[in-house]
Amino acid sequence: VNRIFGEPDGLDGALPLPRAVVALALRAGRPVWIPEEVTGTCCATIWHSKGYDSGNTLMANRMIAAAWEWTEHGRLPLVVDASSCTLGIAHEVVPYLTEENRDRHAALTVLDSLEWAAEELLPRLTVSEKVASAVLHPTCSMQHLGDEAELRQLADACAEEVVVPLDAGCCGFAGDRGMLHQELTAAATAREAEEVTARPFDAHLSANRMCEIGLEHATGRPYHSVLIALERATRPAAGTAASVEGGRAPDPTGRRPRA
Known part of the structure; x- marks a missing residue:
């Protein structure tokens, strides 16, 4: 958004x-990077909030599968620049994930940009x-x-x-x-x-x-x-x-x- x-x-x-x-x-x-293949993925909140379960399920699983690759299987944190999207990826997608993606999700570190900036950036900025x-x-x-x-x-x-x-x-x-x-x-x-x-x-x-x-x-x-x-x-x-x-x-x- x-x-x-x-x-x-x-x-x-x-x-x-x-x-x-x-x-x-x-x-x-x-330094952070924006994945080149980010197009076509999102937090799935828009489907979740409207009750579109099939769309929500599709996008939730697509998002976590992509995040699994972007983060090198959970080694890197995933920083999200909108708080509602952070909430969606970190919590709301979980009930809609396949067993494989639920295991992947458990290994991910999803950080809201506010938390990340306050803890990782601000102490290093003037x-x-x-x-x-x-x-x-x-x-x-x-x-x-x-x-x-x-x-x-x-x-x-x-x-x-x-x-x-x-x-x-x-x-x-x-x-x-x-x-x-x-x-x-x-x-x-x-x-x-x-x-x-x-x-x-x-x-x-x-x-x-x-x-x-x-x-x-x-x-x-x-x-x-x-x-x-x-x-x-x-x-x-x-x-x-x-x-x-x-x-x-x-x-x-x-x-x-x-x-």
């Missing part, structure tokens, strides 16, 4: 999330420029995964003041429901949106594109991934090519880096 729906307007100079993730990883000395203020939207998936604290930790590295609205809750977007029934999202986010729009913020951060779109609809503000903000905050020297890509250009084709 991060590649399909892209980033909001108003993020001049920011990298798209997949490139920001690669740039951050290189900058921290923890923050060069913070914005004055940021507001956060913790998502339902983050609550299930238990990584709301990591969202806050990463945001603290990007902004001097970080605010979590008192009425922050489920945005009601629910996959694609917020596109088909915008009144659902409008009702679910009314109190949070009122709080967010009562004052200006320099950044509006989360880590799940559909939820970010829901908050954009509700507030008119450009919500985006905290990892995009972290990439900007840790550039060595603003305005240089090296600062944007951390000194090395992430391969946009996602080829695996040489050992």
Whole structure:
């Protein structure tokens, strides 16, 4: 969903999330790669949430079989850049897997990008420029995964003041429901949106594109991934090519880096 729906307007100079993730990883000395054959695989959540059991079963097994190869049979962790997708791959696919893929799944390490960035990247990065203020939207998936604290930790590295609205809750977007029934999202986010729009913020951060779109609809503000903000905050020297890509250009084709 991060590649399909892209980033909001108003993020001049920011990298798209997949490139920001690669740039951050290189900058921290923890390089990642995007599999060349990622096309045609996903977390299966969209089928699961709609009750399409046959599609869910097909995609769940396709995803885990692919992840088994990508991770060298579980040797490497699998980092997922959207919290709802992490929840899907790490937990929700399990009942739909074949016995073989269930054994494979048990050997995989599936990491949400928030947990991975907070534990593996942030200690190895130097923050060069913070914005004055940021507001956060913790998502339902983050609550299930238990990584709301990591969202806050990463945001603290990007902004001097970080605010979590008192009425922050489920945005009601629910996959694609917020596109088909915008009144659902409008009702679910009314109190949070009122709080967010009562004052200006320099950044509006989360880590799940559909939820970010829901908050954009509700507030008119450009919500985006905290990892995009972290990439900007840790550039060595603003305005240089090296600062944007951390000194090395992430391969946009996602080829695996040489050992």
